[in-house]
Amino acid sequence: MYEWRKAYRDKEELMLERGFPEVSPHEFYRDLFPEGSLQSAEHDGKGNVIATQIRPSGKGRTKQWVVDDSLNMLDKVIGDEFGLIPPITFYGKTHTKQNAHELYAVAIDIDYVGKQQLKNLLKQFGNGVQLRPTYLVSSGKGVHAYYFLKEPVQLYHNLEDTLAELKEAFIRRLWNDTSSIRPDSPDITGIYQGFRCVGSQSKLGADYPVKAYKMSDNRYTLEDIKDSIPNCKVDLSVLTEKPKKEKSKPGMDRGQHKGYDTSK
16 A cells, blocks of 8 residues: 555645646536536536445445536535545436436546556657547546547447447557556446546545646547547447337336446
8 A cells, every 4th residue: 555655745846847737627527528517506408426435334324416517516525535426417316327327538547557568658658659638637556548429428228238338449559567556457337427527535544635637628528539549430320320229118217217227
C-alpha cells in the first residue's frame, strides 16, 4: 500500500509537470454532460445521471442518487468512500441496463499503473500510437481513460453486443505490457459499468481522491475509436439499424428489470 500511495503522488506530480491541468469534479461532469443534456427541474423528459454509493455488507445500505441538470446531487458521492458514476444517462431512478438511455463517453479502466507505465501512456498518446483521451482520471492504483463522444449514442437493446465487443477490443488495445504492471489481467468491463466518481475516495484512502486531468478537447465517434484499434473487425453497421420492438410482460415497466453489477 505504501508503494502505491507513493506512486499516486508521483503520478500526480507527473501530470502537472506535463501540463495537464486537474479539473474539479463539477467541471469534469459538466463537460461530460453539457448543460441542457440532463433533465431540468421542470422534468422535461430527458435522462439523468445515476450516482451510486456502495456499502459493504453490514456497513450500511447502498444508495442511488438521481443527478439532474443542476448537478447538485453530485455532492452525495464527491468525497464518499465508494461512489460510482457511469458515463451514461438513465430514465428512472436506478442504474440498470433496461433504464439506460444514452452513452456520453467510452471509459477504459487500466489498473496497476505505476509512474513508468503512466509515462509510457503519455508518450503513446502524444505520438499517436494510442488514441488520446479527453480526460485521464487517476483512480488510485490505475487510471480511467475517458473518450467523450461527439454525440451521445442511444443505448438501444440491439447495440449492446456490438458496444461490448468494441469496448473489449479497446481495453485490450490500451491495457498492455507498457501501460500496466499486470498486462495479462485486463479487467473487461461492460458498457454499463460505473466508475469511481471524480472527487470520491480511491482504494488508497481518504487522502488519495480520484482526480481528473484534462488531456485534450477531443470528442470522438465510435468509428474513430474502432479506427484506432489495429485490425479491429467489429461491425458498426448496426448503429444505423432501427431496433426491433420488444414485447413487455404485463405489469412490468423498465424500472422492474434486473440491473447490472455496479460494484467495480
